[in-house]
Amino acid sequence: MKRTGLLSMLGVGVLAISLLAGCSSKEKLHIYSWADNFNETVISDFEKEFNVDVTYDIFANNEDLLAKIKAGGGGYDLIQPSDYMVETMIKNNLLEPLDKNNIPNYTNIADTFKDPTFDPGNKYSIVYTSGVTGIAYNKKYIKDPIDSWEDLWNPAYKGKVLLLDDNREMIGMALKKHGFSNSTTNQTEIKTAVDDLKKLLPNVLAFDTDTIKQKMIQEEGWISTVWSGDAAYIVKDNPDIAYVVPKEGATIFSDNYAIPKGAKNKALAEKFINYMLDPKVSAANYEAIGYSDPNTKAMEFHSETYRNNTMINLSADELNRVEWLSDVGDSLQFYDRYWTELKSGRE
Amino acid sequence: MNKSKWFFTPVLIWLGLFLIVPMLIVVAMSFMQRDTLGNVVYSFSWEGYKTFWDSLYLGIYWDTIVLSITTTVICLVVSYPLAYYLANSSPRVQNWGLILITIPFWINFLIRTYAWVLLLRTQGVVNSLLIHFGWIDEPLQMLYTKGAVLLGMVYNFVPFMVLPLYVAIEQIDRRLLDAASDLGASRWKAFWHIALPQSKAGIMTGSVLVFVSTAGMFVVTDILGGSKSSMISNIIQAQFLGARNWPFGSALSVIFVLTSLVLIILFSRVMKSRSDRTREGGNV
Numbered sequence: 001m002k003r004t005g006l007l008s009m010l011g012v013g014v015l016a017i018s019l020l021a022g023c024s025s026k027e028k029l030h031i032y033s034w035a036d037n038f039n040e041t042v043i044s045d046f047e048k049e050f051n052v053d054v055t056y057d058i059f060a061n062n063e064d065l066l067a068k069i070k071a072g073g074g075g076y077d078l079i080q081p082s083d084y085m086v087e088t089m090i091k092n093n094l095l096e097p098l099d100k101n102n103i104p105n106y107t108n109i110a111d112t113f114k115d116p117t118f119d120p121g122n123k124y125s126i127v128y129t130s131g132v133t134g135i136a137y138n139k140k141y142i143k144d145p146i147d148s149w150e151d152l153w154n155p156a157y158k159g160k161v162l163l164l165d166d167n168r169e170m171i172g173m174a175l176k177k178h179g180f181s182n183s184t185t186n187q188t189e190i191k192t193a194v195d196d197l198k199k200l201l202p203n204v205l206a207f208d209t210d211t212i213k214q215k216m217i218q219e220e221g222w223i224s225t226v227w228s229g230d231a232a233y234i235v236k237d238n239p240d241i242a243y244v245v246p247k248e249g250a251t252i253f254s255d256n257y258a259i260p261k262g263a264k265n266k267a268l269a270e271k272f273i274n275y276m277l278d279p280k281v282s283a284a285n286y287e288a289i290g291y292s293d294p295n296t297k298a299m300e301f302h303s304e305t306y307r308n309n310t311m312i313n314l315s316a317d318e319l320n321r322v323e324w325l326s327d328v329g330d331s332l333q334f335y336d337r338y339w340t341e342l343k344s345g346r347e
Numbered sequence: 348m349n350k351s352k353w354f355f356t357p358v359l360i361w362l363g364l365f366l367i368v369p370m371l372i373v374v375a376m377s378f379m380q381r382d383t384l385g386n387v388v389y390s391f392s393w394e395g396y397k398t399f400w401d402s403l404y405l406g407i408y409w410d411t412i413v414l415s416i417t418t419t420v421i422c423l424v425v426s427y428p429l430a431y432y433l434a435n436s437s438p439r440v441q442n443w444g445l446i447l448i449t450i451p452f453w454i455n456f457l458i459r460t461y462a463w464v465l466l467l468r469t470q471g472v473v474n475s476l477l478i479h480f481g482w483i484d485e486p487l488q489m490l491y492t493k494g495a496v497l498l499g500m501v502y503n504f505v506p507f508m509v510l511p512l513y514v515a516i517e518q519i520d521r522r523l524l525d526a527a528s529d530l531g532a533s534r535w536k537a538f539w540h541i542a543l544p545q546s547k548a549g550i551m552t553g554s555v556l557v558f559v560s561t562a563g564m565f566v567v568t569d570i571l572g573g574s575k576s577s578m579i580s581n582i583i584q585a586q587f588l589g590a591r592n593w594p595f596g597s598a599l600s601v602i603f604v605l606t607s608l609v610l611i612i613l614f615s616r617v618m619k620s621r622s623d624r625t626r627e628g629g630n631v
Contacts, residue, residue, distance in 0.1 A: 063588035091384055159488060165574050167589055206491045206573025220469050220490070329383045336590035337403070344577035346406035 027052045029268050032059060032068070033080040034255065037129075039288035046275050052268060069094050069260050077269040080255045084168070086125045087118040087327045089258070095124040096259040102270035105277035113254070113294040117324050126273060129291035130254035131228035132314055132322050133169055134245040138238075141222040149177040149246045152223060158203050162215055162224030165207035167339040168325050169251060170197065173225060176249045182323050185331040194338040207343065216241060227253070229291045232311035243311050245318040252322035370604075377597035385591025395598025404582065404599070408606070411579045415561040418500040422508040422557045423550065425501065430512035430549070431542075434519075445513070448506050460499055460570050467495060467571075491573030499571040500561050507560060508553035515549025516542065551618055555611050562607060579603055 027050075031038075035058045043054050057076070059065045062085040068074050070092065081089055089095050100106055106126060113127040137146050141160070144151070152161050163170055172182030174193035184190060205221050213230050215221050217237045226234065231243035257273045259266055275281060283301035286293035292312045293299070299307065306312060328335065341347055377395050380388040398404070433444045451459060466472045467489040474486040489495060519542055527537035565580035574581075579599060586596030 061588065063591070066591075088384065092386070165569070167585075204573075204575065205488075206575065208569075208574065218468060218470055332385070332590060333592065336585065336592070340407070340577065340582060340585070341403060343574060343581070344403070344407050344410070345575075346403055346410075 027265065027268055029054045029078065029265055029272055030074075030076045031056045031078045031080075031272075032065065032074065032076040033078075034058060035060075037080065037255070037289065039285045041288070042276070042281055042285045045281070046272060049275075050268075050271065054272075066092075066094075075264065076260055077263040077265040078272060079258050079260055080128055081125075081258055083116065083118045083252075083254050083256070084325045084327055086256055086258060090119065090124055091327065094261050096261055096263060096266055097123050098126065098259065098273075099266075099270060102267065103274045103277070105274045108277050108279060108282075108295045108297040110294050110296045112319055116254070118326060119256075125256040125258045126277075127294050128255045128257055128276075129229070129286075129289070130252060130294060131230075131292060132245055132318065133164070133173065133225055133227055133251045133253065134231065134243055135223060136216055136226040136231045136234060136241050136243050137223040138216070138219060138240050139242055140219075140240045146223070146242075146244055147247050149173060149248055151246075152203065152225075153200055155203070157223055159205050160222040161200070161203040162205055162212055162221035163200075163207050164212065164225050165209045167335055168328075170207075170225070170342075171335055171338065172251050172325060174200075176246075176251070176323070179248065182251050183326040183328055185328050187331075187334060190331070190334055190338060194342065197342055201342070201345070228311045228314060232290055232309055235311065245314065245321070247321070249321035249323060252319070252324055373597045373600050376594055377601045379594045379597075381592045381594055385593075387593050392594070395595040396602070398595055399598060399602060407577050407582060408579055408602075410576065411562055412606070412610070414497070414500070414578065415558050417497065418504060418561040419508075419554050419557045421497070421501050422505050423554060426505055426508035426512055426553065427550075430509050430516055433509075433513055434516035445510075448509055452506065456503055457566060457570075460503070460567060463495070463499055463502070463571060464490060490571065491575060493572065493576060496568050496572040496576065499567040500564065503564075503567065504557045504560055507556040511552035511556065512546060512549040515546040515552075519545045547618055551615060554614065558610070559607055562603070 029052055031054060033056065037058075038056070043056070046052070047054055057074075059068070062082050065079060065081055066085060066088065069076075069079065069089065086095070100122075103126070106122070109127060113130060115121055116125075116127070119125045135146055135149070135151065142157070144154070144156075168182075171190065171193055174197045175182050175184055175189060177196065178189070178192055180186070180189045180193065206215065208215060212221075212224055212226060213234050216224055216226070216234045219238070226243070228243065228245075231241070234241050235243070257276075259269050263269060276285060277295060279295060279297040280301050282293055282295040282298040286295075286298070287303060287306055290312065292314070293302065376387060378391055378393070380390055380392045380394060382388050429444075433441055436444065464471070468474070469486040469488065469490075471490075473489065474483075477483045478486065523541050523545075524537050527541055528534065532540070562578070563580050565578055565584055568574065568576055568578050568581060580603075583596050583599045583603070586592045586599065590596075
């Protein structure tokens with residue numbers, strides 16, 4: 001989720017990558033998703049097998065996606081909103097219900113990822129990738145055992161803590177630390193969490209979402225809140241980094257398949273989802289993008305290294321203490337105000 | 348007469364469609380409301396302006412203005428000698444100087460800003476050199492500080508100051524300076540009473556360009572400041588994306604445009620009265 005490449009940072013915004021050039025009379029599938037979110041070989045295999053053209057445009061964050069779909073769709077057949085955005089889009093009546101008869105491979109998905117709180121019964125969405133926001137730390141500098149969010153507050157790490165530049169994720173983290181829901185609308189609970197985060201500020205080196213990976217790899221920060229998929233990426237480049245899902249619990253997130261209201265080619269989009277959920281295709285795809293594969297039947301086709309990677313495949317125990325973020329409605333205004341206080345150091 | 352009218356029509360249409368109309372939309376939206384889902388509700392409300400009247404947002408405004416003025420002053424102090432030197436150099440030096448100043452514009456400013464990250468970070472070029480020469484033992488924390496933000500702003504906007512200054516200084520009639528020195532004025536006096544007042548149009552243009560660009564900047568605080576300080580543009584951006592409160596974001600934008608206008612008018616007044624006084628002083 002929210003993995004933004006340098007390109008999108010540069011304000012390119014929407015970059016259209018036509019995988020097959022030229023105009024033809026073939027059926028077209030228009031995908032709108034995050035950068036580098038598919039194995040391109042898998043997409044071209046799909047094009048050959050079904051004799052269609054696939055175009056793949058990218059967005060940098062859920063809010064860009066929402067704005068575009070709200071403004072009239074942009075002609076997309078398949079989009080990949082994150083968990084809370086699926087909920088927001090359902091409430092805004094922006095998604096088509098999925099016809100599961102066209103997606104028989106839906107049954108391959110692990111039960112953990114079925115029937116999520118943001119879309120009960122998977123009426124409008126099916127999980128694509130997921131991960132958990134945990135703690136990554138550098139064993140070279142940190143010798144104490146790390147197992148709690150409280151560890152970020154350790155005065156020994158002054159100026160060495162990195163936080164995600166994400167309002168809901170970070171206030172949600174402090175809420176979990178105190179045993180509250182990460183999506184509470186109770187003002188006292190939010191205030192408790194925010195007051196605690198203010199005490200964390202002296203430890204904070206920077207807030208960063210897009211390049212937090214590089215800051216950990218370069219050892220600018222010693223300890224940070226990161227998404228499990230990003231942790232896997234960091235460890236590849238810097239083996240001194242370890243990742244842990246804190247004992248108080250954490251936020252789970254996912255990117256999902258969904259079809260925007262009024263899509264021209266709904267049937268083809270469903271065909272694509274079904275194709276991607278094929279065990280072999282699925283294995284090839286997730287090996288390439290390095291995120292966790294929710295497809296239980298695909299496990300046997302994955303490589304040894306992929307299967308043994310504990311940041312890609314979280315344990316059942318870890319998955320037992322996670323919670324989805326959900327839409328907080330009008331309380332978003334409190335979250336935003338508190339976040340502004342935290343980031344500006346003013347009140 | 349008619350011909351020139353036609354000549355300007357495309358520009359006027361362009362400005363009308365892509366500047367005036369969007370501004371009017373922003374002003375209109377600033378008086379609307381947000382519903383629970385973050386949609387804009389088309390009913391009149393002062394809510395956006397009322398929310399702004401809060402020590403939190405006022406404080407961020409204040410921080411933004413202080414940083415913008417500091418950047419402008421530093422840019423002016425750094426750029427004036429350079430522009431003065433260039434304007435008084437041989438045509439060859441002038442050409443090369445101007446090319447060198449504009450070359451960075453060929454590279455996207457985000458990339459130039461990221462280059463500072465490579466220079467300043469703990470394992471970066473500067474720290475590595477300092478440690479290599481034994482001047483420090485531990486890497487200095489230069490990135491993600493207020494100083495780094497100021498550096499990034501000044502670095503990015505110095506050309507905006509140098510170019511108008513150069514144009515203004517270049518146009519000063521040298522014979523006036525010669526006359527001043529013939530009449531016994533020191534070089535400093537001649538500069539103070541003749542060159543400086545005559546380059547005030549350049550100072551004015553450069554300062555406004557730097558001030559407005561700095562105040563509207565939000566990426567430098569993110570990249571070099573580690574997002575730890577907020578400028579008003581960061582808050583406006585958040586309202587349009589994460590917080591999904593477009594009316595409040597619009598109200599903040601309108602207030603920002605008005606504040607900038609007032610500051611620029613005040614500044615030009617001050618500049619004008621200064622030069623009047625100088626002229627009077629010169630007459631005595």
